[in-house]
Amino acid sequence: MAIPRAAKTQRRTRIQEEKEEVILEAALDVFSMHGFKGATIDQIAEVAGMSKPNLLYYFRTKEAMHRALIDRVLDTWLDPLREFDAEGNPEIEIKSYIRRKLEMARDFPRESRLFANEILRGAPTIMEELDDLRKLVDEKAEVIRAWVKAGKISRCDPYHLIFSIWATTQHYADFDVQVRAVLGPTRSGDGRFEDAARFLEQLYMNGLQVTT
């Protein structure tokens, strides 16, 4: 008899590893495009190239699938912020943070939209994780405050600084259609990320009067 997935906490088969990977990849496609309610298991199963009951053998509910997906992505999503280094100098740190966030918007737009969807809906499934986020941001806000105190950047609210970097970078993933529509077909090539990087670096370097 088949053992329900939740029961076998220890050993995972080769097939399990592979199929779960395929499923989560497909789920990312569908969830990020249509949101949680808008996505259907049949859709995900089709993209994953398997039957619905087969998919439900690996993730027993749609909810479980969504949760697994978000948990996995959440980790890598915050990596750029974690790398924010107190020892480094503000110019390098802020510039590279913007770069990395922009790269993620360019290379992982589905992940960005998945989160945007989740937050838009009031973060029903990652409420607790938001507390960890708060601690991380608190920590990094302290770093920024130290830079201010040391006179390396001008006085500013570190939280709103971080919010603004999140917003401006993720915008290119979450509002991609709008950005493309406004820039028009000719200027919508990959070059737009370079343009964005240039603009944002200038904005923040001058805006924070970072001493180089």
Place this chain on the structure above:
Amino acid sequence: MAIPRAAKTQRRTRIQEEKEEVILEAALDVFSMHGFKGATIDQIAEVAGMSKPNLLYYFRTKEAMHRALIDRVLDTWLDPLREFDAEGNPEIEIKSYIRRKLEMARDFPRESRLFANEILRGAPTIMEELDDLRKLVDEKAEVIRAWVKAGKISRCDPYHLIFSIWATTQHYADFDVQVRAVLGPTRSGDGRFEDAARFLEQLYMNGLQVTT
């Protein structure tokens, strides 16, 4: 016999005016929270305080309701950008644009989230309207370019400047839960909009080296 709503293009009853208002208000609540697919007509009907068939008497499909809602909101949503004045001086214009956009994020978060939802899903219902948006932005980008040419602000990409203002301000509506979670209960009062305004004004005034 009741005349279907679409037929009577001219005269609208007192009751029609009122009920349609109530319905759109309720629809805004539900659509902005759950997205198009996630929202159900029953839900909207309950919030609107009427039965589902009664609601469908005024809007014959869920789609029609959503469309009416977006069309109505779209107009007022772009007002701040339209007011962007070429004659004005950059400091006043940019500052007040930021202010107005922040006020809208504070006072009309549901409208903001409705749009965010729409754009996230690839703007299926307002694709054509995006063309008007492009024209408007093109126009305003020209204004900004003129300021650059006149040496009133530093050289920058006007499109990405506009994107960044959209992103940073709407962030406080669309990602409200996250902002609150990060700021914590004590700093999540209405004061956060003032803090945001202060930060953003400083960022943009210095960032663009606006001559005062």
Place this chain on the structure above:
DNA sequence: TGTAATGTTTACCAACCGGTCAAATTATCC
């Protein structure tokens, strides 16, 4: 190679959801 565990499929179900219908009720206007 045999067998037990794992993986897959077909058929199905109950709940939900968008929308209809016809009858009942209420507002409007002469």
Place this chain on the structure above:
DNA sequence: GGATAATTTGACCGGTTGGTAAACATTACA
């Protein structure tokens, strides 16, 4: 007040969707 148009409701329907049951197929392993 009565005819007529506008509004409201309860009952219902067909399609979709999340999820299940059980038979069937395959793999892992002794």
